[in-house]
Amino acid sequence: MNFLEERIAKDGVVKEGNVLKVDSFLNHQMDIELFDEMGAEFKRRFANENINKILTIEASGIGIACIAAMHFHVPVVFAKKSQSVNLDGEMYVAEVESFTHKCKNQVIVSKKFLSPDDHVLIIDDFLANGYALQGLISIVHEAGATVEGIGIAVEKGFQIGGQVIRNLGYHLESLAIVESMDPAAGTVNFREQD
Template identity: 65%
Template sequence: MKELEERILRDGDVKPGDVLKVDSFLNHQMDTKLFADMAKQWHKDFADAPINKILTIEASGIGIAAMVANEFGVPAVFAKKSKSINLDGAVYTSKVKSYTHKRVYDIIVAQRFLGLDDHVLIVDDFLANGCAMDGLLQICTQAGATVEGIGIAIEKGFQPGGKRLRSEGYRLDSLAIVESMDSETNNVTFREQ
């Protein structure tokens, strides 16, 4: 998606440790027009799939998932990273190691929001090693839900998550795939798609 790539080049900041900072438009301050355009692209790309639920993980995926759910006309569900008093009843759980925060989270989805009849599109802002996706896929397996695809805003193509998920047979649609980036020059190179 050229619009997203151009925005990354204009407003993204490459930090040491393979960190791409895009908080001015993607995961702190949110450009909802860009999110709506991303949602339209995924709606087009997954038009042949019977998607009836959008799934993400808190927090950065929620804004994107809400726009995607609106475009598809279906509910968005997000996995919580902590159990609160508001979360009652039976739950699905999994563990996720955050690349950015360098810690392990328990993620939780209430069973009443995900089940056997659900055809899920999982969406998130980034894909690096695939740990968040693994956790969300485990939740879908526990629920007996069908994963129709995975939509990622920015995939770090030089890290193993995308290649592994594709080799496992998942339909992965990343709107921008970073082939390489350099924190000294702030240069970002994208994979041709």
């Protein structure tokens, strides 16, 4: 197990319905030393990519993206999930629909902050069915920018998001890929990675 898998095994909480709670260190309380280690690992895994901007989505992607940016020395742009009064001017808006929840969400980025010159690393905390990620990719394409890579903290490998993104040919790196969870035993099984 790598450092993040070990932390999930130690402090993650498995609940019924394939729910994995990592709110004590990843997405409500945030362990910044862990984030720093994750940032270094993203830098290692994307060492061959030419990245000049990190794109993430509010709220729980922001911390991971900002600490990772310390390793890449690039600015971060975070997408907003719904129309905000502080966003004026021209915006990229991707409408993403959840197959399971039948709800539509908007992913929004100001046009000022993505251009054809941008080589983007997308970072988020979780990848399950991947609707938010699909919206982010759509916006990068709409801007004429390039998706150089996608870095995820925790991928639910038993849901479809990761497979779709890999089938599409994107360089997707998930630091921990959960294959299965056992809520009775409280255990998490991870996919083997090189």
